[in-house]
Amino acid sequence: xxxxxxxCGPSRCGExxxxxxYEVGRLIAQRGAVVVCxxxxxxxxxxAAGARSCAGLVVGVLPGADRSGAGQDLSxxxxxxxxxxxxxxxxNSADAVVVVGGSWGTLSELAxxxxxxGVPVVRLGDGWRIVDADGREPPGVLSARTPAEALDLTGLxx
Amino acid sequence: xxxxxxxCGPSRCGExxxxxxYEVGRLIAQRGAVVVCxxxxxxxxxxAAGARSCAGLVVGVLPGADRSGAGQDLSxxxxxxxxxxxxxxxxNSADAVVVVGGSWGTLSELAxxxxxxGVPVVRLGDGWRIVDADGREPPGVLSARTPAEALDLTGLxx
Amino acid sequence: xxxxxxxCGPSRCGExxxxxxYEVGRLIAQRGAVVVCxxxxxxxxxxAAGARSCAGLVVGVLPGADRSGAGQDLSxxxxxxxxxxxxxxxxNSADAVVVVGGSWGTLSELAxxxxxxGVPVVRLGDGWRIVDADGREPPGVLSARTPAEALDLTGLxx
Amino acid sequence: xxxxxxxCGPSRCGExxxxxxYEVGRLIAQRGAVVVCxxxxxxxxxxAAGARSCAGLVVGVLPGADRSGAGQDLSxxxxxxxxxxxxxxxxNSADAVVVVGGSWGTLSELAxxxxxxGVPVVRLGDGWRIVDADGREPPGVLSARTPAEALDLTGLxx
Numbered sequence: 001x002x003x004x005x006x007x008c009g010p011s012r013c014g015e016x017x018x019x020x021x022y023e024v025g026r027l028i029a030q031r032g033a034v035v036v037c038x039x040x041x042x043x044x045x046x047x048a049a050g051a052r053s054c055a056g057l058v059v060g061v062l063p064g065a066d067r068s069g070a071g072q073d074l075s076x077x078x079x080x081x082x083x084x085x086x087x088x089x090x091x092n093s094a095d096a097v098v099v100v101g102g103s104w105g106t107l108s109e110l111a112x113x114x115x116x117x118g119v120p121v122v123r124l125g126d127g128w129r130i131v132d133a134d135g136r137e138p139p140g141v142l143s144a145r146t147p148a149e150a151l152d153l154t155g156l157x158x
Numbered sequence: 159x160x161x162x163x164x165x166c167g168p169s170r171c172g173e174x175x176x177x178x179x180y181e182v183g184r185l186i187a188q189r190g191a192v193v194v195c196x197x198x199x200x201x202x203x204x205x206a207a208g209a210r211s212c213a214g215l216v217v218g219v220l221p222g223a224d225r226s227g228a229g230q231d232l233s234x235x236x237x238x239x240x241x242x243x244x245x246x247x248x249x250n251s252a253d254a255v256v257v258v259g260g261s262w263g264t265l266s267e268l269a270x271x272x273x274x275x276g277v278p279v280v281r282l283g284d285g286w287r288i289v290d291a292d293g294r295e296p297p298g299v300l301s302a303r304t305p306a307e308a309l310d311l312t313g314l315x316x
Numbered sequence: 317x318x319x320x321x322x323x324c325g326p327s328r329c330g331e332x333x334x335x336x337x338y339e340v341g342r343l344i345a346q347r348g349a350v351v352v353c354x355x356x357x358x359x360x361x362x363x364a365a366g367a368r369s370c371a372g373l374v375v376g377v378l379p380g381a382d383r384s385g386a387g388q389d390l391s392x393x394x395x396x397x398x399x400x401x402x403x404x405x406x407x408n409s410a411d412a413v414v415v416v417g418g419s420w421g422t423l424s425e426l427a428x429x430x431x432x433x434g435v436p437v438v439r440l441g442d443g444w445r446i447v448d449a450d451g452r453e454p455p456g457v458l459s460a461r462t463p464a465e466a467l468d469l470t471g472l473x474x
Numbered sequence: 475x476x477x478x479x480x481x482c483g484p485s486r487c488g489e490x491x492x493x494x495x496y497e498v499g500r501l502i503a504q505r506g507a508v509v510v511c512x513x514x515x516x517x518x519x520x521x522a523a524g525a526r527s528c529a530g531l532v533v534g535v536l537p538g539a540d541r542s543g544a545g546q547d548l549s550x551x552x553x554x555x556x557x558x559x560x561x562x563x564x565x566n567s568a569d570a571v572v573v574v575g576g577s578w579g580t581l582s583e584l585a586x587x588x589x590x591x592g593v594p595v596v597r598l599g600d601g602w603r604i605v606d607a608d609g610r611e612p613p614g615v616l617s618a619r620t621p622a623e624a625l626d627l628t629g630l631x632x
Contacts, residue, residue, distance in 0.1 A: 083562060290418055396566065
């Protein structure tokens, strides 16, 4: 079965996040992998558009109980009806998780991915960071400057 | 977005159910729609194989928290981690639900599809039937003898 | 930890189902067990009222993402946000499942309980029955005429 | 219906977190509210023990599909079978969320609570903090030094 990469990020974001997400989607498709995302707009819509620009496969895992609000670039839309608990479905379905930008929903996806363990989690660009009681970042989240570096850090194409 | 048809049925079933499921999958793909299924073997594996024989797209919505046990003919596997609650995800994601064969899991999918309402639910072949306190079948479930009739009854291609 | 008994049934039902559900709730509380139910009205409301009449503990496992619509006799309300996938949570939480009356949602609970296996499932009164391709009821669902018989059939108080 | 307060924190934690959690549980019970927690040990076990010391009601919302691993101080255990997606059920069920200590699972609960919106979220003690791209904490999470201050900050007893 094909490699599956989750790309997580907010539906409201800046131009820079959109550009990064589009490029990540393009590269994932070029490398023959499937994009798993939240199925709505913003970062989710940009990664889907990027993947579709290279004829890639994109699954949108929606929070709602039907496909309303599904982005136009999804190959398939899964209507979980779980609300934000669908974030755990996205994370469970991925060989690696790339996070672009910051929001509470996005942070929950990063945290659930780290909680799951065993899959590389990469923050691309300037998203939110976590600081423990001693002022240090808890270990484990990888950090990338460019989309290509983000995918390389996953180690999936070594 | 493409039409999505859920095909539900047991992982353990007879030859007749496998043949029906394979043919349903083939016809769904030929008509340009996506197959949504439970992602495991038996009826789920047969419908996936049928769809892939016509280069169709197949999403497996798995009960487990990873992709172990995913069938080889899936285009994409969604690891819900929900156990049998994933049956509701399958049903929510469908424009129509076709049921092949009988088992408790399959019956829960038929019941959840009818509970959702608004989407055609078709029983193909000799699956389990429901009888109310007066000995009558509650209205709503359609019944088909052949895979082509099952898809025609959904009304999705009228 | 206390024994937990799920009581499932439709929100719209007749007087007879309400009477049976109230009495089942009363007996479960008298026997020192916790009632798990769907948290809304009809059979769910009646079983909660019965249990509360004997100072019993009642958990309502709601489909919604908040506690709106929660019945007034619940001790605790769990807002799953899962829609009808919450039916599987009810079933997972029970040492035995008692089903009163018939509806598609109720049938999904019975089916999910049988799919889970290992817990007694008792139909109380004249609910829906299942018939396989040979016209026979698949084995496993117990059948009771009275609330006391339903609880006795679970074997939890032998 | 009674007020419900979720208390979230790791199963592995230090003595200080256990003391804070126990005291929070005690105070919630004293104020007549229900504790909602993850149902396992560590912070979850301590808050349950504290609440039970004052005859309070405690619901454990478990990740597993049965009640194995349920803490001994729970009044009721809900076996969601959702894995870490159960964190969203905890958050949905609460009038306020108190977070004690830091871990990836705990962070996901804080993030899901903020994502939900509309309920006070209080960090008690020295848990993990979030820092955005500009080095600032995103607004919204309240911070308390003592259990009593944490409950006062929720505003539920004003």
